Amino acid sequence: xxxxxxxxxxxxxxxxxxxxxxxxxxxxxxxxLYWYRQAAGRGLQLLFYSVGxxxxxxxxxxxxxxxxxxxxQFILSSKKLLLSDSGFYLxxxxxxxxxxxxxxxxxxxxxVT
Amino acid sequence: AQSVAQPEDQVNVAEGNPLTxxxxxxxxxxxxxxxxxxxxxxxxxxxxxxxxGDNLVKGSYGFEAEFNxxxxxFHLKKPSALVSDSALYFCAVRHFTGxxxxxxxxxxxxxxxxx
Numbered sequence: 001x002x003x004x005x006x007x008x009x010x011x012x013x014x015x016x017x018x019x020x021x022x023x024x025x026x027x028x029x030x031x032x033l034y035w036y037r038q039a040a041g042r043g044l045q046l047l048f049y050s051v052g053x054x055x056x057x058x059x060x061x062x063x064x065x066x067x068x069x070x071x072x073q074f075i076l077s078s079k080k081l082l083l084s085d086s087g088f089y090l091x092x093x094x095x096x097x098x099x100x101x102x103x104x105x106x107x108x109x110x111x112v113t
Numbered sequence: 114a115q116s117v118a119q120p121e122d123q124v125n126v127a128e129g130n131p132l133t134x135x136x137x138x139x140x141x142x143x144x145x146x147x148x149x150x151x152x153x154x155x156x157x158x159x160x161x162x163x164x165x166g167d168n169l170v171k172g173s174y175g176f177e178a179e180f181n182x183x184x185x186x187f188h189l190k191k192p193s194a195l196v197s198d199s200a201l202y203f204c205a206v207r208h209f210t211g212x213x214x215x216x217x218x219x220x221x222x223x224x225x226x227x228x
Contacts, residue, residue: 044157101162104149
């Protein structure tokens with residue numbers, strides 16, 4: 001069966017520090033991969049998605065970037081964190097070009113101080 | 114543009130009573146609709162989806178949803194609510210774009226089931 005992992009689970013970082021969040025998927029090949037941010041426990045905002053290695057689509061201009069160095073690895077990064085980057089970051093995967101649902105990881109709670 | 118709306122921020126229901134969480138959609142073409150549930154500090158869990166076919170879709174944990182094309186709605190329902198159903202529920206609609214499978218989510222409805 002497929003599983004999706006995210007780490008770390010929680011992170012407290014000072015303003016101006018770098019960020020690296022990692023997401024990995026097991027048990028499937030060539031997945032679509034997604035990064036979302038959830039602010040204030042509510043709405044989900046799609047940040048990035050990827051349909052293959054090295055391919056990244058950005059949904060909104062911001063202080064973050066994403067990379068996909070391997071088929072089942074998706075990384076969210078920042079060079080200098082802002083207070084507004086605080087939130088709950090969720091990674092998800094889906095079958096490539098399918099009609100299937102997205103499956104979400106457990107999330108990373110980021111607090112920028 | 115594809116969108117979904119969840120008109121209620123919170124729904125309160127007594128345990129054992131039926132529950133409904135509302136969702137309306139706006140899409141061009143055929144809608145592909147989903148319901149997810151989120152427990153505190155957890156990722157989203159898939160409940161059910163409508164792609165085509167029967168308007169009544171059955172999903173996980175006894176939930177079902179009714180697709181209504183004339184009313185552009187996709188309400189989530191359960192015949193008998195449990196306290197453990199208390200959580201945040203999201204409706205979502207699928208986009209087709211650049212080969213990707215993107216979802217746009219509603220703002221969420223907090224369901225509170227009380228004894």
